[in-house]
Amino acid sequence: MVRLETTLPSGMPEEERAALLAAELRRGRELVAAGTIDHIWRLPGRLANVGVWSVADADELHAVLGSLPLWRWMTVGVEALASHPLETGAVDSR
Amino acid sequence: MVRLETTLPSGMPEEERAALLAAELRRGRELVAAGTIDHIWRLPGRLANVGVWSVADADELHAVLGSLPLWRWMTVGVEALASHPLETGAVDSR
Amino acid sequence: MVRLETTLPSGMPEEERAALLAAELRRGRELVAAGTIDHIWRLPGRLANVGVWSVADADELHAVLGSLPLWRWMTVGVEALASHPLETGAVDSR
Amino acid sequence: MVRLETTLPSGMPEEERAALLAAELRRGRELVAAGTIDHIWRLPGRLANVGVWSVADADELHAVLGSLPLWRWMTVGVEALASHPLETGAVDSR
Amino acid sequence: MVRLETTLPSGMPEEERAALLAAELRRGRELVAAGTIDHIWRLPGRLANVGVWSVADADELHAVLGSLPLWRWMTVGVEALASHPLETGAVDSR
Amino acid sequence: MVRLETTLPSGMPEEERAALLAAELRRGRELVAAGTIDHIWRLPGRLANVGVWSVADADELHAVLGSLPLWRWMTVGVEALASHPLETGAVDSR
Amino acid sequence: MVRLETTLPSGMPEEERAALLAAELRRGRELVAAGTIDHIWRLPGRLANVGVWSVADADELHAVLGSLPLWRWMTVGVEALASHPLETGAVDSR
Amino acid sequence: MVRLETTLPSGMPEEERAALLAAELRRGRELVAAGTIDHIWRLPGRLANVGVWSVADADELHAVLGSLPLWRWMTVGVEALASHPLETGAVDSR
Amino acid sequence: MVRLETTLPSGMPEEERAALLAAELRRGRELVAAGTIDHIWRLPGRLANVGVWSVADADELHAVLGSLPLWRWMTVGVEALASHPLETGAVDSR
Amino acid sequence: MVRLETTLPSGMPEEERAALLAAELRRGRELVAAGTIDHIWRLPGRLANVGVWSVADADELHAVLGSLPLWRWMTVGVEALASHPLETGAVDSR
Structure with missing residues (x-):
């Protein structure tokens, strides 16, 4: 699970800001298409999201x-996730 | 998004503990079947999970x-999630 | 429940600051009129408020x-609220 | 604004627990009727609520x-609230 | 009880800084004279103070x-205080 | 400045609890009379207070x-306070 | 990277405590032998350690x-680690 | 630098408590005599101390x-200290 | 006990930075000579120190x-210290 | 154990940034070669690493x-590590 919160300098010219956000969306689509981003949601009211990323390591x-x-304006939080018996059907529910 | 961490009293008899965990798993399956629990993952090494729950309110x-x-032994964290343009295909990526 | 704390750059020209605050108030009135903002209070001594917002999702x-x-200068905190039996008259007070 | 989170001992007999919760609800109704509790919401999934209480001091x-x-099992958080121009119609929106 | 910590931009010209601090002291004296500030102490080594302010609301x-x-450079913390039986002579010491 | 928050075991017999609270109040009065406690306020809704204590060291x-x-059930916070020019009339307002 | 802090009930009989600690050490040796635990260090003065564990997922x-x-008495913290160019000899030092 | 805060179970018999505290003091004296504890101070109002311990590693x-x-009832914090030019007379004051 | 962490603007000219650090060291020596700074250590890797200062109040x-x-670039933490029986030889080890 | 997180000003020219990162890598190699850095890992998604450094003191x-x-743009965290019986083969597993 990956939390990304972006803090752009408030003085950044509008154009540069819009271009960066558009580039970010394009790169994001590539990662969704590549299966790297499984799920992603927005944290309402913030330039932030939380998502489940599938990577080799x-x-x-x-x-x-x-x-x-x-990336340069992001605060990044990474949390390893294990599968849950409710999704795998496993019995042991330690 | 719902974070659930369970802290069972360490003195709880083994049987009672196992029965509770099994009952929890059964109830969880009902909620998955009902579509209330969309996704759920375990936080490795902990009696804790993080999941995406779909509810009316x-x-x-x-x-x-x-x-x-x-429930009585749980610490609960709830975080509202909005949809992300990467999943909805929307253009505006504020 | 939504917590908004605004941190404007201390070097921002007075005029720009006043114009932004006035625009914020106008937009706020629209949201109150639209029923989106149910209740809103100020956190004394701070450019911050806490309010109850009614939205579909x-x-x-x-x-x-x-x-x-x-928005660009805001720190945003969102907390989902459920109704309370004291307001709904429900009996079960889990 | 008052945040109340109740942590009852997990070993508390069921009857005692139910009696306490019922008594709490009755006392809460008295406070709503007396206008002391203006608004109150539940924090979903927790034995906790957040409310706006009107008191002289x-x-x-x-x-x-x-x-x-x-009370004895509660963690209490109190936060003074000031009125907001959106509710009072005041102009100055410092 | 009000905690005020001031963080002035380190690049602020000396004169502007001194003028602001002097103006702050003058305004503070007015508030002490008006009875708004009952007690105020400094947090040693910091441009910060903690005080007891008496206000209607x-x-x-x-x-x-x-x-x-x-004000614009302040971090503000407000904590409601109730009177204590040691000061009021009341008996009930819940 | 001294913050004292008391957490009594919820299973403590009522009598013992009342006796302790009464003894605490008596001891507090002695300390007020001795000038050790200058000011003391309650944190509303909590078995906690914040006070200004005058001691040699x-x-x-x-x-x-x-x-x-x-004492044995207290969480204690101590914060050294310096005098403030608003109370001493000093000019330098660093 | 895995942080494990163990909090055993202070009332636990000495024998049971010693047996658990010995069993823990034996299990730890198995995991070292199996290559699951790459490196492990103690946090001085605490019943806690931090280690680098190699697992498939x-x-x-x-x-x-x-x-x-x-396990039942442990607080567990897991932090995913990526390799560093200083160890892999890679050039890009993002 | 070592921070030690002791939390003894409030139900511990008085005798056991006093014996433990006395034993702790005796052991502390041995460590002072051995030069292991260089300096140690109390955190006022708490069963806690902060000290500078000299050890090989x-x-x-x-x-x-x-x-x-x-030890078993202690929360332990350890912070490595380097010497300061003010004590060593070194010039470089990075 | 006083914790001082200095954060100098990364854009500060090298000369100004070096002059400030040298002036700080000179002032520090005066305070050591005056007995105001009893002990002082560096927090390794940081422009920060922790020390024991002896002052009247x-x-x-x-x-x-x-x-x-x-001072203007410092984050300051002050913690009152009491003497410890291990240093004073007192018997009562509350 | 040393945690280093670097926050470079987002306005830093690209060239200066690249030169600094390259210089950092070169210095890091020297420290690995000198045996000062035993192990080092990256915290994924961040300009940060955690490593085990061997130094005399x-x-x-x-x-x-x-x-x-x-260094000037780093947040530094240092944590002393003791050896673990699993690595030393010691028996006592306090």
Whole structure:
């Protein structure tokens, strides 16, 4: 699970801001298409999202996150997720 | 998004603990079947999970969470999620 | 429940600051008139408020918050609220 | 604004728990009727609520909160609220 | 009880800084004379203070704090205080 | 400035609890009479207070706090206060 | 990276405590031998450690942590680690 | 620098408590005599202290802290300290 | 006990930075010579230190800290310390 | 264990940024070669790493960290580590 919150300098020219946001959306679509982003939701009222990313390992995650146009203005939180018996049908519910 | 962390008293008899965990799993399956729980993952190493629950409103969420056998031993975190343009195809990516 | 705290750059020209605050108030009145803002209070001594907003879902909340003139300088906190038996008259007080 | 989160000992007999919750609801109704509780909402999934209480001063608030049957098991947060120009129609929107 | 911590931009010209601090002191004296500030102490080593302010309600507190010359650079914390039986002589010491 | 929050075991017999609270009040009166407690207020809704204590040094404060009947169940916060020019009439308002 | 802090009930009989700690050490040796625990250090003065665990995925991590005799008394923190160019010799040092 | 805060169960018999505290003091004297504890101060009003301990390495610190009679009821914080040019007379004041 | 962490603007010219750091060291030496700074250590890797300062009261501490050349860029933490029986030889070890 | 998180001003020219990052990597290689950095990992998605550094004492750590080209833009966290019986083969598993 990846939390991304973007804080753009309030003095950034409008054009630059819009271009960055558009580039971010384009890159995001590529990652959805590639299956890297499984699910993604917005945190209402914030330039922030939380999503479930499928990657081979943390190295790939680092590279992919580093490829985001807004990366330099992001606060990033990464949380490893394990599968849940409710989704896998497993019995042991430790 | 709902975070549930369960802290069972360490002195709880083994049997009671196992029965509660099994009842929790059964109730969870009902909620998955009913479409209330969309996605759920485990936080590795903890008796905790994070999931995406679909409910009509917070009242329904309160009732459903209150129906969980482990509810009394749970720490609950609820975070409203908005849809993301990457999933809806919307253009505006504020 | 929505918490909004605004931090305007201290170097912002007075005029721009006053214009933004006035625009924010006008937009706020529209949202009160539209029933989107049910209740709103100020946190004394701060450029911050806490309010109860009625929206269909988190998507609408995101759009509405994004329409606030001060949005770019805001720290936003959103907390889902369920109704309370004291207001609904319900009996079960889990 | 008053936040109340109740943590009842998990070993508390069911009867005692139910009696306390019922007494709490009765006392709450008295406070709503007396106009002390203006608004109150539940925090979904928790034995917790957030409300707007109208009292003459903090002394009255202390006495009223102390009269709640669940007081001894409560974590209490109090936050002073000022009125907002959106509700009072005032112009100055500092 | 009001906590005020001021963070002035380190690049602020010395003169402007001194003028603001002097204006703040003058305004503070007015508030002490008016009985609004009952007690005030400094937090040693910081441009910060903690004080007990007597106001009719939170609205008055908001207006008074907003009148401080340093308000725009302040972090404000407000905590409602109730009287204590040790000061009122009351018996019940819940 | 001293913050004291008392957490008594919820299972403590009523009598013992009342006796402790009464003893605490008596000890508090002694400290007020001795000038050790200058000012003290309650944090509304909590078994907690904040006060200004005058002591020669931290050793005396430790001994005095240790003499409180409720000491063993207290969470203690101590914050050194310096005098403020608004109270001393000093000019330098660093 | 896995942080494990164990809090055993202070009333636990000495024998039971010693047996648990010994069992924990035995299980730990198995995990070191199996290559699951790459590195592990103690946090001085605490019944806590931080270690680098190599697992296929978070599911395996959950199962392995759940197999620790002290698991029920542990607070667990998991942090995904990516490789660093200083160790892989990669050039890009984003 | 080592912070030790002790939380003894409030139900612990008086005798046991006093014996533990006395044993702790004796062990502390040994450590002062051995030069392991350089400086130690009390945090007023709390069963807590902060001290500067001189040890060869963290292993020795772990063993020494583990030898304290109150260890099992302690929350331990360890912070590595480097020497300061004001004490060593060094010039570089990075 | 006083914690000082300095955050100098990264854009500050090298010369100004070096001059400030040198002035800080000179002032520090004066305070050591005057017995105001008893002990001081560096927090490794940071422009920060923790020290034990001996002052008559918090007013003197405020004045002395305000005299530090780096004061304007400092985050200051002050913690009152009481003497410990291990240093004073006192018997009561509450 | 050392945590380093770098926050470069977003307005820093690209060239300067790249040169700093390259210089940092070169310095890091020297420290790996010198055995000062034992292990180092990246925190995925962040300009941050966590590593195990072997130094004689905190003074050496301070000097070494101060030698890093990115030091001025770093947030530094240092945590002393003791060896673990699982690595040393010791029996006592306090």
